[in-house]
Amino acid sequence: MTLHSTETRPPEATAPPAPDATAEVAPAAAAAPTEPSMVRAGVRSFFRNRNNVIACAIMVPLVSIALLSPWLPLGNLTQSNLLASLAPPSLEHPFGTDKLGRDILARTFAGLRISILVGLAAATISLLGGMIIGTLAATLGKRVDAAVSSLVDVLMAFPAVLMAIVIVAVFGPGPVQLIIALGIASMPAAIRLQRSLALSIVSSTYMDAARMANASAWWNVRRHMLPNSVAPMMVVASIYAAEAILAEAALSFLGLGVVPPTPSLGNIIADGQNYLREAWWISTIPGLTIVLLSLSLHFFSDGVREQLDPALRATVMRARKERRWMRRSR
Amino acid sequence: MDASQQMSPEIAVEVRGLSVEFPTANGPARAVTDVSLSVARGERLAIVGESGSGKSVLSLALMGIVGGSGTITGGEVWLQGQDLLALRPEQLRRARGRDIAMVFQDPGTSLNPVISIEAQIVAPLRRHLGLSRAAARERALQLLAETGLPDPARTLAAFPHQLSGGMRQRVMIAMAVACEPTVLLADEPTTALDVTIQAQIVDLLSRLSSERGSAVVFVTHDMGLVARFADRIAVMYAGRIVESGPVLDVFAAPQHPYTRGLLASIPAVDGPLPDRLTQIDGSPPPLTELPAGCAFVDRCPSALPQCSSSQPALTERRPGQVAACWATATIDVSHREAVSA
Amino acid sequence: MLRYAGRRITAMIPALLVIIVLVFALLRMIPGDPAVFIGGENIGPEALQALRERLGLAAPLPQQFLDYLASLARFDLGRSLHTQLPVTSIIGNAITLTATIAITSTVLGLLISVPLGVVAAYSKSKGRNRGDGALMAVVMVLDNVPSFWLSLLLMLGLSYGLGLFPISGAVSWSDPGAMAARLALPVIVLAIGQVAALTRVTRSAVVETLGRDYVRTARAMGTPEPTILFRHALPNAALPIITMTGLSFGRLLAGTVIVEAIFSIPGIGTQLIQAITGRDYPVVQGLILVYALIFLTINVVTDVVYTRVDPRVRLA
Numbered sequence: 001m002t003l004h005s006t007e008t009r010p011p012e013a014t015a016p017p018a019p020d021a022t023a024e025v026a027p028a029a030a031a032a033p034t035e036p037s038m039v040r041a042g043v044r045s046f047f048r049n050r051n052n053v054i055a056c057a058i059m060v061p062l063v064s065i066a067l068l069s070p071w072l073p074l075g076n077l078t079q080s081n082l083l084a085s086l087a088p089p090s091l092e093h094p095f096g097t098d099k100l101g102r103d104i105l106a107r108t109f110a111g112l113r114i115s116i117l118v119g120l121a122a123a124t125i126s127l128l129g130g131m132i133i134g135t136l137a138a139t140l141g142k143r144v145d146a147a148v149s150s151l152v153d154v155l156m157a158f159p160a161v162l163m164a165i166v167i168v169a170v171f172g173p174g175p176v177q178l179i180i181a182l183g184i185a186s187m188p189a190a191i192r193l194q195r196s197l198a199l200s201i202v203s204s205t206y207m208d209a210a211r212m213a214n215a216s217a218w219w220n221v222r223r224h225m226l227p228n229s230v231a232p233m234m235v236v237a238s239i240y241a242a243e244a245i246l247a248e249a250a251l252s253f254l255g256l257g258v259v260p261p262t263p264s265l266g267n268i269i270a271d272g273q274n275y276l277r278e279a280w281w282i283s284t285i286p287g288l289t290i291v292l293l294s295l296s297l298h299f300f301s302d303g304v305r306e307q308l309d310p311a312l313r314a315t316v317m318r319a320r321k322e323r324r325w326m327r328r329s330r
Numbered sequence: 331m332d333a334s335q336q337m338s339p340e341i342a343v344e345v346r347g348l349s350v351e352f353p354t355a356n357g358p359a360r361a362v363t364d365v366s367l368s369v370a371r372g373e374r375l376a377i378v379g380e381s382g383s384g385k386s387v388l389s390l391a392l393m394g395i396v397g398g399s400g401t402i403t404g405g406e407v408w409l410q411g412q413d414l415l416a417l418r419p420e421q422l423r424r425a426r427g428r429d430i431a432m433v434f435q436d437p438g439t440s441l442n443p444v445i446s447i448e449a450q451i452v453a454p455l456r457r458h459l460g461l462s463r464a465a466a467r468e469r470a471l472q473l474l475a476e477t478g479l480p481d482p483a484r485t486l487a488a489f490p491h492q493l494s495g496g497m498r499q500r501v502m503i504a505m506a507v508a509c510e511p512t513v514l515l516a517d518e519p520t521t522a523l524d525v526t527i528q529a530q531i532v533d534l535l536s537r538l539s540s541e542r543g544s545a546v547v548f549v550t551h552d553m554g555l556v557a558r559f560a561d562r563i564a565v566m567y568a569g570r571i572v573e574s575g576p577v578l579d580v581f582a583a584p585q586h587p588y589t590r591g592l593l594a595s596i597p598a599v600d601g602p603l604p605d606r607l608t609q610i611d612g613s614p615p616p617l618t619e620l621p622a623g624c625a626f627v628d629r630c631p632s633a634l635p636q637c638s639s640s641q642p643a644l645t646e647r648r649p650g651q652v653a654a655c656w657a658t659a660t661i662d663v664s665h666r667e668a669v670s671a
Numbered sequence: 672m673l674r675y676a677g678r679r680i681t682a683m684i685p686a687l688l689v690i691i692v693l694v695f696a697l698l699r700m701i702p703g704d705p706a707v708f709i710g711g712e713n714i715g716p717e718a719l720q721a722l723r724e725r726l727g728l729a730a731p732l733p734q735q736f737l738d739y740l741a742s743l744a745r746f747d748l749g750r751s752l753h754t755q756l757p758v759t760s761i762i763g764n765a766i767t768l769t770a771t772i773a774i775t776s777t778v779l780g781l782l783i784s785v786p787l788g789v790v791a792a793y794s795k796s797k798g799r800n801r802g803d804g805a806l807m808a809v810v811m812v813l814d815n816v817p818s819f820w821l822s823l824l825l826m827l828g829l830s831y832g833l834g835l836f837p838i839s840g841a842v843s844w845s846d847p848g849a850m851a852a853r854l855a856l857p858v859i860v861l862a863i864g865q866v867a868a869l870t871r872v873t874r875s876a877v878v879e880t881l882g883r884d885y886v887r888t889a890r891a892m893g894t895p896e897p898t899i900l901f902r903h904a905l906p907n908a909a910l911p912i913i914t915m916t917g918l919s920f921g922r923l924l925a926g927t928v929i930v931e932a933i934f935s936i937p938g939i940g941t942q943l944i945q946a947i948t949g950r951d952y953p954v955v956q957g958l959i960l961v962y963a964l965i966f967l968t969i970n971v972v973t974d975v976v977y978t979r980v981d982p983r984v985r986l987a
Binding site: 151154157160161162166168169170242246249253254255266270272276277280283286287291294295298 | 685686689690697700701702811812814815816817818819820823824826827831921922924925926928929932933943944947948955959962963966967970
């Protein structure tokens with residue numbers, strides 16, 4: 001977040017010789033803040049934001065549970081125990097058991113792992129794809145830009161879930177297909193944002209300076225466009241992750257995503273639907289987990305956004321607004 | 331009301347000690363401080379001052395309106411025997427548009443773009459005067475005709491974006507005078523318009539208000555308009571009235587150094603063009619950090635030691651003309667003593 | 672206005688072509704031999720060839736595309752592999768139900784969100800940030816509740832708990848009362864799904880218009896506050912609300928897929944899931960095309976509605 005203020009200096013080539021040294025150090029340090037004091041300052045400003053604090057308060061426990069769950073004494077995930085079928089919450093099974101007597105808590109934690117994995121992986125795919133294609137569209141000239149933009153416009157008309165369903169229809173259900181499907185489903189939006197970010201960077205003054213210094217196109221992309229896009233893209237990427245998590249749950253719920261016996265939050269809830277009357281606890285806890293996970297990602301997105309450069313914030317807000325409009329996809 | 335009755339039975343509005351504040355990150359900004367004024371029926375008062383002097387805030391506060399998070403921190407606005415600011419919100423709302431109405435600065439943004447002109451004029455007529463739909467429409471046509479709009483019926487059916495700036499301002503004026511308000515406020519009603527139309531609009535405002543006997547409070551920074559239109563002038567600086575009096579007297583013998591500076595910065599129309607226009611150096615203090623003394627002290631060519639420590643009160647300099655200045659007060663008193671001797 | 676609508680429909684054509692190409696490619700993107708994938712490994716060679724013919728996979732690729740376009744021009748989307756029914760009639764039967772649910776829940780969503788958004792905007796404009804904050808916090812939580820989980824919660828509370836709405840049984844128009852009760856829960860779930868987006872956009876649009884000069888004028892003319900809010904501020908905030916309604920109608924249609932599955936309502940969403948799990952590709956292709964058409968149409972309808980609401984757009 002400190003990234004932008006330091007990066008907006010003219011590149012060293014055009015700077016006068018004397019302050020050149022600082023100008024050269026600053027962008028490098030900003031792009032990779034390795035200096036301990038900078039890291040500390042960054043961390044401090046990160047936690048001064050209320051949204052970030054809320055996001056971490058929810059996310060840290062959830063993620064650590066997900067990571068540690070294989071080592072927690074929770075019992076077997078897939079082993080059935082018909083004696084304990086549909087047992088209500090008790091000391092032994094804090095969130096009860098399902099029809100096959102499996103512990104809901106253990107299955108929820110395992111499902112959480114998959115949700116986080118799918119969310120992160122899908123968001124990473126849309127982020128990388130978006131940054132690459134978006135940057136290319138912005139830099140390779142009018143024709144490429146027009147072609148990419150019109151394709152993106154058409155694809156944006158499709159809700160992410162529906163697009164994921166179509167992709168699953170082609171490649172069949174499964175976690176890997178799901179990650180790819182959800183990654184592709186959010187990509188048009190990511191492309192559009194990266195394209196407008198890159199275009200706004202192209203038209204900024206320090207790029208004029210770089211052009212005068214005859215900097216190569218690749219140098220510009222590497223030195224200016226990508227570093228300056230990372231933080232704004234993070235704002236939307238955390239929303240994509242939340243969406244991917246919700247979409248994974250929805251697809252698994254419909255039987256088009258993670259297929260039993262592998263537990264996922266979506267298929268546990270689907271399983272619970274069959275015993276809703278007798279065993280309300282099966283669906284309740286996984287659902288609550290999804291809500292918390294998704295909420296924390298939204299808080300994180302808001303927090304990062306509030307610490308963005310004002311100029312970039314406008315671009316991101318526009319994209320996010322669009323995205324918000326797009327959100328009714330679960 | 332006893333004070334006003336003694337002054338004149340025809341008093342239309344009397345303001346006493348009005349103050350408005352806006353909270354800011356640097357503490358409260360005192361946009362209007364302790365302003366008192368009165369306007370008689372049929373009289374036209376011009377309030378002048380530079381941007382940020384509080385003249386627009388003052389005019390809105392006369393209707394009990396403050397934008398955003400601002401508050402009226404004190405004062406009274408007596409109109410038709412009642413203090414508007416002490417009324418309950420519902421009663422205050424009923425007085426707005428009926429007893430006191432306002433013509434705004436920019437007719438392009440002050441009319442609602444999605445409501446037809448007819449609906450915008452007819453609504454207050456029905457609300458305040460209880461007219462039927464047909465009668466209100468009839469009255470609206472008549473009002474628009476009075477404002478000199480060529481085709482009132484077509485104007486009524488139009489939406490604001492279909493009219494020119496001058497036409498919109500005529501509509502605004504028609505709306506404002508529709509219920510024959512006791513007081514008509516006008517906040518720079520001509521600044522957003524073509525120069526050629528400005529004079530017409532001022533004449534219209536002047537004619538309609540005098541036909542109805544409304545008192546007019548006219549906010550402007552155009553001294554030419556003041557000379558042409560107003561009976562009295564009140565000069566505002568940093569939220570206070572620093573001088574007021576009959577226009578001719580104030581123009582002839584300004585008593586406050588700020589008024590002098592303001593008048594000196596206008597080239598005389600009939601005189602030779604000066605080499606360079608006089609300007610007042612510096613800028614007014616921020617409204618969050620008003621000094622204990624006179625706010626003009628840092629820019630004042632004739633500042634005295636006491637100016638920065640204590641606030642001068644408005645004192646009468648000539649019949650009807652008051653000014654708040656330590657420096658000219660002493661000179662003037664000596665002058666007057668010399669005359670009487 | 673008709674000419675404007677015509678122009679907007681013409682502008683749809685390139686997007687439509689892209690979608691037709693994508694839908695055409697859909698079947699052909701299946702890894703390996705699509706016919707084997709659909710028919711199964713144990714299918715005999717004659718049956719395989721017959722299936723290829725039926726799927727339109729037998730001819731060379733350019734010919735396949737031309738054939739596909741020709742049948743589209745005849746409004747022929749092929750026949751279901753399972754029921755042998757024409758895809759158009761399958762969709763035709765199901766779409767009324769889905770449209771009813773989608774439109775009703777959009778209307779309900781607007782009826783909930785617009786007043787909420789206006790109230791939030793009003794409290795914000797009056798400096799009552801706590802009321803605004805509380806309302807927006809509720810909205811934020813609602814925004815993160817998955818529709819299928821909300822469905823189950825409502826089922827648990829309203830159907831099982833209070834016995835209010837039936838969640839199974841025939842879906843038929845012959846008994847309108849029973850039909851309304853049967854569709855109530857899905858409609859409520861989808862409407863709540865709209866609330867977050869619509870409330871947010873209403874709030875920010877109304878906050879903006881409340882700061883406009885014409886609102887000050889209305890206030891100065893003694894207009895009552897409710898009239899200011901609903902007659903002066905809200906219509907000026909209509910454009911973003913309409914845009915959002917259009918966009919979120921599209922998303923809501925995707926939501927119907929899930930909600931129809933939960934409440935076993937035979938709309939096009941249920942048809943889509945069944946067709947995908949049953950590898951009934953002519954139906955899948957037909958449905959995707961119909962969905963795409965609906966999304967494109969919504970865009971046009973949104974734009975045309977603008978011109979009815981805002982007189983400034985009407986002339987433009």
